[in-house]
Structure formats: C-alpha cells, structure tokens
Amino acid sequence: MSERPTDAPADVPAEAWSGVHRGPLREGEWVRLVDNKGRKHNFELVAGKRFFSNKGHLDHDDMIGREEGFTLVSSAGGQYLVFRPLLNEFVVSMPRGAAVVYPKDAAQIVALADIYPGARVVEAGAGSGALTCSLLRAVGPWGRVTSFELREEFADVARRNVNQFFSAPEGQTHPAWDLRLGDLKEGLPTLGTDVDRVILDMLDPWNCVDAVADALVPGGIVCAYVATTTQLSRVVETLRVHGGFTEPQPWESLVRDWHVEGLAVRPGHKMIGHTAFLVTARRMAPGEAPPRKTRRPAPGAYGPDYTGPRPADVPALESVQPDLDPARPLDD
Known part of the structure; x- marks a missing residue:
C-alpha cells in the first residue's frame, strides 16, 4: 500500500466550499x-x-x-x-420543508443541464435545499446560484440545510448563494445580469417561460422538474410554441438495485421509480428560430380534447377531415 504524500493537505481547502472534509473526524x-x-x-x-x-x-x-x-x-x-x-446521503436524511429533489434527478440536472464551475444559475424554488447543494458544488465559489422561494418557512429550512452541509461559519453562507424570497417572474428582471442556466422546480413552470427567455444567454439552458404528465405536456408545449428555444427534450430516470450473491444474481426488490419528469431546452439567439419539425404529430395529438398551447403550424382537428374509408388497410 502506498503511503500518503507528506505534502498532501490535511483537509480540503476551506475556500473550495466543497462540503467535504479529509482526515480525522x-x-x-x-x-x-x-x-x-x-x-x-x-x-x-x-x-x-x-x-x-x-x-x-x-x-x-x-x-x-x-x-x-x-x-x-x-x-x-x-x-x-x-x-x-456523502451529499446524496445527506439530502435524503436532512430535515425537510418541501419535498426534496432526489439524488438521481439532481445528478441528471447537473449533467444534462451542464452546470459548470463559474456558471450563473437561477433556481425556483429552493424547497429544502437538496438541489441547491448540488448546484453550489457544481458552480463552485466563483459561480452564482440565485434561489427564489415563495414561502419563508421553506427558505428557512433550505438555509439551515445548505449551511449545515457546507459547514458555513455562524452568520455566513456559501459565497456563491443568493437566497431570495419572492416570485421568479418578478425577480429575474431585477438580477441585473444574464444567466446561463435556469432550473424550474415549481407547479407552473410554463408561466415563467417568457421571463426565462429574457434572462437566458444565447445557448443557455432551461430545465424544468415536474411531477405529473399534465405538467409535462404543458411545459413542453409552451417551450415549443414560444419559438425561442430548441425542441424540448423530456425524460425521466429510474434506478433499480441488484442482489448479487454467488449465482443468485437478480434485480432487487426495491426500486426508485418515478419521482419526476425533466425537460431541457436551449435558448436560441435573439431573432433566431429553430428548424421546423418535419415529422407530423400523431393523429389526434392536438384533437378537440387538447386545450393546451398549439404550435402555429399544427391546424385544429376540426379543419382536418378524417379518412373514414372502411376499405383502407388498417396498417396504411
């Protein structure tokens, strides 16, 4: 076994604000x-x-x-x-106000929304601070994470959890964090700077799309975290109809453990299934629009029961006469 180098630092430098320590407890x-x-x-x-x-x-x-x-x-x-x-262990056991963003989703957000050191990130809302910890670690002390939270009691829980994880001295917090009470739509224009990433963990992220578009730099990324299929549909269609974003990409992740003992190798009995859907899209440059989709929507996708945003090039179903010819092959 190789010995630890004598010049290795005893602990992670405090100015890194990593939330991690080395050496004796x-x-x-x-x-x-x-x-x-x-x-x-x-x-x-x-x-x-x-x-x-x-x-x-x-x-x-x-x-x-x-x-x-x-x-x-x-x-x-x-x-x-x-x-x-570890960070993923801390966030699932820390005190909660609002529900937390689970590690499997936080990891997807950090990776696929491309959160990088020095990035200027806005999140709404702060919840219990679980995702905030991952964002702050990713941007480092030289980036910026601005968290908007509507409820003061949730903001208090988030502040305590974030300060605990990063071992913030009494009366201080992570130097890259700006926690604000208020609504994202009203707060974004007051930041005084463009932002690189916007994370929307809220009930109605579609209502913030215009404000997010105004705040994001060209090439910036918006990422929405929603729980239900109706929310998923609404935010995807709103981003699509806006015209200033690339085609939205929706997905979810599932985590399944495995039991491994000799020849007994099988899926585990517990699984972290659906927690939320994620949607990402990139901001186009001012005055630019993404290429139009060449694939037509499925029949009935925007039918009479659909009441959400409708792309400009998709006609209402009432103007399209369905083919009711009984002689037409079903697989045609």
Whole structure:
C-alpha cells in the first residue's frame, strides 16, 4: 500500500466550499452511522456527548480524532459503520420543508443541464435545499446560484440545510448563494445580469417561460422538474410554441438495485421509480428560430380534447377531415 504524500493537505481547502472534509473526524462535523440492518443515523459530533439507540450507546469522543471508515461497537454489542455522510446521503436524511429533489434527478440536472464551475444559475424554488447543494458544488465559489422561494418557512429550512452541509461559519453562507424570497417572474428582471442556466422546480413552470427567455444567454439552458404528465405536456408545449428555444427534450430516470450473491444474481426488490419528469431546452439567439419539425404529430395529438398551447403550424382537428374509408388497410 502506498503511503500518503507528506505534502498532501490535511483537509480540503476551506475556500473550495466543497462540503467535504479529509482526515480525522472533528468536533462539529456530522457523521453517518449504519447498523447491520442498514438503519442509518446522522448527527453532529459533540465532545462529551452520547448517541443512544436500542443497541445501547456510543460516545462521541470514541469517534472524534479517528479516520472515517471504521466499525464501532455500542455498549449493548451493536455494530455501527462510521463515515462522513456523502451529499446524496445527506439530502435524503436532512430535515425537510418541501419535498426534496432526489439524488438521481439532481445528478441528471447537473449533467444534462451542464452546470459548470463559474456558471450563473437561477433556481425556483429552493424547497429544502437538496438541489441547491448540488448546484453550489457544481458552480463552485466563483459561480452564482440565485434561489427564489415563495414561502419563508421553506427558505428557512433550505438555509439551515445548505449551511449545515457546507459547514458555513455562524452568520455566513456559501459565497456563491443568493437566497431570495419572492416570485421568479418578478425577480429575474431585477438580477441585473444574464444567466446561463435556469432550473424550474415549481407547479407552473410554463408561466415563467417568457421571463426565462429574457434572462437566458444565447445557448443557455432551461430545465424544468415536474411531477405529473399534465405538467409535462404543458411545459413542453409552451417551450415549443414560444419559438425561442430548441425542441424540448423530456425524460425521466429510474434506478433499480441488484442482489448479487454467488449465482443468485437478480434485480432487487426495491426500486426508485418515478419521482419526476425533466425537460431541457436551449435558448436560441435573439431573432433566431429553430428548424421546423418535419415529422407530423400523431393523429389526434392536438384533437378537440387538447386545450393546451398549439404550435402555429399544427391546424385544429376540426379543419382536418378524417379518412373514414372502411376499405383502407388498417396498417396504411
């Protein structure tokens, strides 16, 4: 085993604002304990304090000063694995106001909305701060994440969670974060600068499309996070009808674990299925429009029951006479 270089820094530089630490566990850090049944416990290390469970107690002092990745035995013989919590572990166990964006979706947003160091990102709303943590880590201390949240109680929860994850000193927060109470449509014009990415985690993202178009730089990306198919349809059609964005790309991701023991290799019994749909589109340059789609919509796609936005080149169904010839082959 190679030894650690003697010139390696003992910890990640504080100015990186990574939310990650190296080296021995310190008082004030959060740790994650996992027992042999997979039950998880997150808490802050405090000198002289004890952690209690149905398997007895553990002294915080027995963890402080040790390198993470060890097993500790409680007073009643329970075994606990001790690590610092990863970002994906922190966000699913942190206190919540609003529902959180799950790690599988946050990863898709960071990758497919191309969030990069130094980017100027706007999100609405902040929720409980789960996605905010991923965005801040991606843009780094030299980027900017502006979060709009309508509800003060949600903003308070998000602020506490973000500050906890990044170990912000008392009275401070991540230098790249600007948390604002208010509506995105009203707040975007007041930023005084163009933005590179806009993430919409809200009930009615279609109502913000005009404001987002005005704020995004050419080539910028809008990403909507919606829960239902009706929301998905409305936001896709609104982006399409606007004319200043590329063809919207909708998708969802599913995560399934696997059971692997010798020859017993099969899908696991638990799966993280539908959490939300994601939609991305890129901003065209001023005065430019994307090429028109050459593939015609499916018959009835914009029929009399459809009441949403309608592309200009798609006629209303009432003006199209269906072919009712019974002699026509069904697969024609």
